[in-house]
Every structure is written in structure tokens, then in C-alpha cells.
Amino acid sequence: MIVMYKQVIVIRSGLKMSKGKTAVQACHACIGAAEKTSRIILSAWRREGQKKVVVEASLEAMHRLKEKADKLKIKSYMVADAGLTELAPGTITAIAIGPDKEEKINKVTGSLPLVR
Numbered sequence: 001m002i003v004m005y006k007q008v009i010v011i012r013s014g015l016k017m018s019k020g021k022t023a024v025q026a027c028h029a030c031i032g033a034a035e036k037t038s039r040i041i042l043s044a045w046r047r048e049g050q051k052k053v054v055v056e057a058s059l060e061a062m063h064r065l066k067e068k069a070d071k072l073k074i075k076s077y078m079v080a081d082a083g084l085t086e087l088a089p090g091t092i093t094a095i096a097i098g099p100d101k102e103e104k105i106n107k108v109t110g111s112l113p114l115v116r
Contacts, residue, residue: 021085
């Protein structure tokens with residue numbers, strides 16, 4: 001069986017962020033979670049092209065996703081905005097789940113809709 005790795009970035013739905021702000025928050029989440037990931041997983045993910053999927057969910061759902069990821073021992077990183085531009089300080093904007101084995105990630109985020 002071939003092991004595939006990926007990361008899922010969840011953008012908080014309902015916030016009126018510009019496209020640029022959304023991209024920056026996704027980047028913060030991506031890097032934050034990757035920095036917490038083991039070297040072995042990170043190396044495998046990089047070799048495979050650093051697969052990422054961007055989806056959306058409500059704030060409540062994001063907290064549930066974090067709990068699920070923690071139970072499965074998947075690294076995650078939730079972004080709280082600094083409040084320097086569009087949002088109030090501390091606004092939760094995104095969470096990255098993984099990178100980790102795709103089958104594990106799918107147990108946490110598999111049913112979420114893609115960001116459009």
C-alpha cells in the first residue's frame with residue numbers, strides 16, 4: 001500500500017475577509033502546522049509535492065476538527081488574527097490539519113466543502 005500525505009487548511013466561513021487576507025491566513029495555518037510536524041512526516045510530505053486542500057467550516061466546526069485531530073495525534077495549528085488590518089484582534093480565521101497520512105486526515109476533514 002502506498003502511503004500518501006496531505007494537509008488540509010480550513011478557512012472560517014462567515015467572515016468577510018478579502019481574498020488576500022484569506023490567502024495570508026491560510027499561509028499562517030500551513031506553516032504553523034508544518035512547523036509542529038515530525039521530520040519524518042514532513043520529509044515524506046515534501047517528497048510527494050506538499051499536497052494541500054483548502055476547505056471551509058464554521059468556528060464551532062473548527063473547534064470540533066481540532067479535537068478530532070488531537071485525538072488522532074495529528075498536528076494542527078489554529079490562527080488567531082493579530083487585528084492589524086481587517087479583523088478584530090484574536091479572531092479565529094483558519095486551522096491547518098496535518099500534514100499527515102491522507103487516510104488519517106480524511107477522518108477529520110473528509111466531509112468539508114472546498115473554498116470557492
